Amino acid sequence: EPEVTQTPSHQVTQMGQEVILRCVPISNHLYFYWYRQILGQKVEFLVSFYNNEISEKSEIFDDQFSVERPDGSNFTLKIRSTKLEDSAMYFCASSEAQTGDYGYTFGSGTRLTVV
Amino acid sequence: QKEVEQDPGPLSVPEGAIVSLNCTYSNSAFQYFMWYRQYSRKGPELLMYTYSSGNKEDGRFTAQVDKSSKYISLFIRDSQPSDSATYLCAMNSNNDMRFGAGTRLTVKP
Numbered sequence: 001e002p003e004v005t006q007t008p009s010h011q012v013t014q015m016g017q018e019v020i021l022r023c024v025p026i027s028n029h030l031y032f033y034w035y036r037q038i039l040g041q042k043v044e045f046l047v048s049f050y051n052n053e054i055s056e057k058s059e060i061f062d063d064q065f066s067v068e069r070p071d072g073s074n075f076t077l078k079i080r081s082t083k084l085e086d087s088a089m090y091f092c093a094s095s096e097a098q099t100g101d102y103g104y105t106f107g108s109g110t111r112l113t114v115v
Numbered sequence: 116q117k118e119v120e121q122d123p124g125p126l127s128v129p130e131g132a133i134v135s136l137n138c139t140y141s142n143s144a145f146q147y148f149m150w151y152r153q154y155s156r157k158g159p160e161l162l163m164y165t166y167s168s169g170n171k172e173d174g175r176f177t178a179q180v181d182k183s184s185k186y187i188s189l190f191i192r193d194s195q196p197s198d199s200a201t202y203l204c205a206m207n208s209n210n211d212m213r214f215g216a217g218t219r220l221t222v223k224p
Contacts, residue, residue, distance in 0.1 A: 004158075033212075043159065043203060043214040091158050103149050104212060106158035 002026040006092050006107035013082055013114055021077045021110045023092030032075045033093040033104060034067065036060065043091070049075065082114045118142050121204055121215025130224050134191040138204035138215045141185065145206040145213075148180050150189045153201045153217065162202075163189065194222045 005024040013019050025032050034046040048055040049067055066078045075094075079086055089111050093104040121138045128134055136150075147166055151159035163178040165171045165187075171178045179188040187206075191198055199222050204215040 035214075042216040045213065089156075093158075103151075103161035103164045105161070106151075108158045109156070111156070 002105070004092055004094055004105050004107035006090075006110050008110060009108065010111045011113070013112070015084060015114055016081050019079050019082055019112065021079075021090050021092075021112070023075045023077075023107055024073050025075055025092065025094030026105055027073070029094035029096055029105070031055075031095045031097070032067075032069070033095075034077045035091045035093060035106075036088045037091065037109075038088040046077070046090075079112075082112075084114050087112055087114045119204065119206065119213050119215045122218055123216045125219040125221060127221045127223060128194055130194060130196060130222055132194050132222070134189075134194050134198070134220060134222075136189040136191075136202050136204070136218050136220070138187050138206075139185055140187075140206060142206075142208070142213075143182075143185065144208040147207050148178070148187050149205040149212075150176075150178055151203040151205055151214075153203055159203055159205075159214075196222050196224050198222050 007022045011019055032049040035043050036046055037043045045058045047057045047061045047067055064080045068076050089109040091106050091109045093106045095104045119138055119140050150163045152162050153159045163176055165178050165180050168180050168182045175192045177190040187204055201217040201219045203217045205212050
């Protein structure tokens with residue numbers, strides 16, 4: 001069964017450093033998403049991406065965050081200057097259709113720890 | 116009022132019990148309703164997807180949507196220990212899906 005792949009599974013970084021989280025969405029999907037889940041809290045929407053541009057973003061997705069699809073397969077989330085409160089699980093997801101018909105397929109996540 | 120409300124539990128039931136999980140929402144623009152299951156330190160996994168009001172059944176799982184009351188439910192029949200996980204309701208209108216807080220379910224053998 002096709003899956004969304006995320007790397008690394010765990011990233012430890014020092015406060016103020018830049019991190020890049022990587023995702024390979026399902027190959028025939030057109031819509032891509034990043035979500036965040038702080039330990040013990042709900043899954044929160046960060047950003048959606050379609051046709052090489054951001055479609056929607058939440059208030060969490062400030063100037064410290066950026067997304068990119070550098071080639072035909074990867075989808076990345078960059079955090080420019082990490083803060084302690086950025087520590088969370090980051091999930092990438094993809095879907096075939098804008099409305100999420102058939103739902104979104106999520107990766108297993110990257111656990112980001114900022115120290 | 117939060118957009119999506121879900122009782123976080125925890126909920127503990129004996130094996131074989133019928134489980135009822137619920138969410139309410141405030142945004143009438145939501146059109147698509149989903150239930151995800153999330154095991155510890157894993158990504159959410161889609162269980163059920165519904166569009167309109169009514170019931171949808173898949174094996175031991177039944178999803179119910181009542182748009183007039185802005186209320187959705189997931190029923191699990193003959194619950195198994197392997198059903199122990201966090202269950203997340205989710206809904207969207209365009210392409211930003213909103214999740215409930217998740218209900219942590221434990222099914223005891």
